[in-house]
Every structure is written in structure tokens, then in C-alpha cells.
Amino acid sequence: MRLQGKVALITGSGSGIGRAAAALFAREGASVIVNDVDETTGQQTVEQIAALGGQAAFIQADVTQPDAVELLVKRAIERFGRIDVLFNNAGISGVGAIHEIELDAWDRVMNVNIRGVYLTSKSVLPHMMEQRSGSIINMSSCIAEIGLARRASYSASKGAVLALTKSMQVDYAKYGIRVNALLPGTIMTPFVENYLRSSYDDPEAAIASLKSRQLSGDLGTPEDVAQAALFLASDESKFMMGSPLYMDGGVTFGKNA
Template sequence: MRLTEKVALITGSGSGIGKSSALLFASEGAKVIVNDVSHEQGMATVQEIRQNGGEACFLQADVTNAAEVEEMVKQALQQYGKIDVLFNNAGISGVGSVHETSEELWDRVVNVNIKGVFLPSKYVVVHMMERKTGCIINMSSCIAEIGLMRRAVYSATKGAVLALTKSMQVDYAPYNIRVNALLPGTILTPFVENYLRTSYDNPEEAFETLKKRQLSGDLGKPEDVAKAALFLASDESKFMMGAPLYIDGGATFGKMA
């Protein structure tokens, strides 16, 4: 029970990595605030946590909307009195090289992936500063460290999140607040499954190609990243500050022959 008595807010926790993290955090004793733009998916996560004996509530908010995020944080504090862990997990992808990327797609991905980290952090960190304790986990990607075809805007945003993480850590270290980043490789989430089905004539062949990116020879699972998030959220990682944690099956530091 590594998160007993801790309150954790996880954005984008209606599906994928966020949902897996919410379930795992709750099983480790945390009171989990599930956030998502989808009421249906968010409540499904909450119901599953409660069915397994955990404690959770759902707060719907668009992480790119300042008023909604501020209200979400206000309601969370009213209900639980504190937020010990903020996991900025919400994010979207975008496919295309620079010349293929529309301005609309660029703005949308930048808005969700960077502003969606900035706003929750902005409103939660003030509370953490007052308590002089807290843990913030930002979702970056191994693509922040490597090149990958046709991922211009996605890689730009995930590189920005990694840089933001390091800057935040310098600012908030005096308040005993830890800020670290997760850098997953390709994870078999519902988003990736849908991307394979809708973007390729032969999804199975594309899946095999994706697996070859990583030394593991396979894609990661949401649970793999959730376990890394749990480590960062727990006191076991108390000496990690401003650090990238890779969960990428070897994609960053190796290449299969």
C-alpha cells in the first residue's frame, strides 16, 4: 500500500495509461480523482475502482480550459482537502511531417499536450507550495529524445513537456515538490489500436513494424507505464527530481539489427 492516505489527481484517466494508473493507484491505497473530458469513460474508471474496494471520484474538465481546470482543482480540494500527487497524463497524438501538418492539427496537439500540462500544474502547485510537499508527474515520451518519421507536432510537444519538467523542478524544489517525467515507448492503448485500424490498409503488418522499433520486440502495455507512474508517485522515488524515466522497451538507447 505505497500510496496510503495520499490523494492523486490523474488527468485523462478515462482510458489507456491514465485508467490503468488510476486503478493501480487506488489498489495501493490512494484516493483517486479521475479526470477526463468523457463523462462516460471517467465514470467507468471510477466504478471499476469502487468495485475493487478503492475510493475515487470523477471530475469532468477539459485540461485546455483554465476555468474548468481551476474549478476541478477547487472541487478536489473541497472533497479531499489536499492533492498529494498530480499526474498530467492527458494527451493526444498527431501524424505527419511538418509540411503535412495542418495549422489546425498543430494548434490542437500543442494545446492539449503542453497547455494541458501547464494548467493543472498551475492550479495544483500553489496548494502544494502551501503544504510544502507534493509530487507532479508529467507525461512526455521517448520521442522527446529520438527522431521518428511523421511525428513533427507530437515530438515537439513531448520535448517541450520534458523541458518544462526540468524547469518546474528547479522552481519548486525549495517547496519539497518533486517533478518528474515519464517517457514511454509505443504502448498498446485503445488510441494506438484505433490508429492502426484506421490508418493502414494492413493493420497487422503495421503492428509488426511498430514492434520492431523497440529492443523488446513488442509493444508495452498501459500497466507497464502505470507501474512506473506508481514508483514516481510513491516515496520510493523521493530522491528523483527533474528526471526522465524511460519505459520504452529499449527504443531510445538501442536499435535492432
């Protein structure tokens, strides 16, 4: 019960990494606020947690909308009294080199991946500052550290998240708040699987090519990333501040011969 008595808000927890983290946090004793723009998938996450005997509540909100985010946090505080962990997990991908990306597509990636982290953190931080404790986990990506073809908007957004994490830590350390970043590699979420199967003539070959980039020889699972998030959420990581935590199968710092 590594999160016993804690309250955790996880954005984008209707599926994939967010859902895996919500379930794991609940199993470890946390009361979980499940957030997603999709009410159906968010409620499904809550139902899964309830079936396992955990405590969770769903609050729908689009993390790019200030009023919606403020209401999300207000309702979470009214329901549970506090927020000990904020996992800024909500995010979308973007494909294309700079000359290929339309402005609205660029803005959409930046709005969800950066603006969403800013707005949710902005609303949660005053409560953490008042209680003088908290752990914020920002979802970056190993792509913040490496080059990858035709991922300009996504890499820019995730690099910004990593830089923001470090700046936030300096500002809020004096309030007992820790801010760290997760940097996953390619994780076989439903989104990634659907993308691969809809975008390639030979999805299995595409998956095999992705696996070949990993020193592990395989892709990560949402549960792999959830375990890393649990460590950052728990008091076990109390000496980690402003740090990137890599969960990438060796992509960033390794290279197969």
C-alpha cells in the same frame, strides 16, 4: 499500500494509461480524482475502482480551458482536502511532417499536450506549495529524444514537456515538490490500437513493424507505464528530481542489428 493516505489527481484517466494508473494508485491506497473530458469513460474508471474496493471520484474538465481546470482543482480540494500527486497524463497524438500539418491541428496538439500540463500544474502547485510536499508526473515520450517520421507536432510537444519538467523542478524543489517525466515508447492503448486498425490496410503488419523497433520485441501495455508512474508517485522515488524515466522497450538507447 505504497500510496496510503495520499490523494492523486490523474488527468485523461478515462482510458488507456490514465485508467491503468488510476486503478493501480487506488489499489495502493490512494484516493484518486479521475479526470477526463469524456464523462462516460471517466465514470467507468471510477466504477472499476469502486468494484475493487478503492476510493475515487470523477470530475469532468477539459485541461485546455483555464476556468474548467480551476474548478477541477477547487472541487478536488473540497472533496479530499489536498492533492499529493498530480499525474499530467492527458494528451493527444498528431501525425504529419511540418509541411503537411494544418495550423488548427498543430494548435490542438500543443494545447492539450503543453497548455494542459501548464494549466493543471498552475492550479495545483499553490496547494502543494502550502503543504510543502507533492509529486508531479508529466507525461512526455521517448519521441522527445529520438526522431520519428511524420510526428512533428507530437515530438515538439513532448520535447517541451520534458524541458518544462526540468525547469519546474528547479523552481519548486524548495517547497518539497518533486517533478519528474515519464517517457514511454509505443504503448498498446485503445487509442493506438484503433489508430493502427483504421489507418493501415494491414494492421497486423503495422503492429509487427512497431514491435520490430523494440529491443523487447513487443509493445508496452498501459499497466507497464502505470507501474512506472506509481514509483514516481510514491516516496520510493524521493531522490528523483527533474528526471526522465524511460519505459520504451529499448527504443531510445538500443538498436537491433
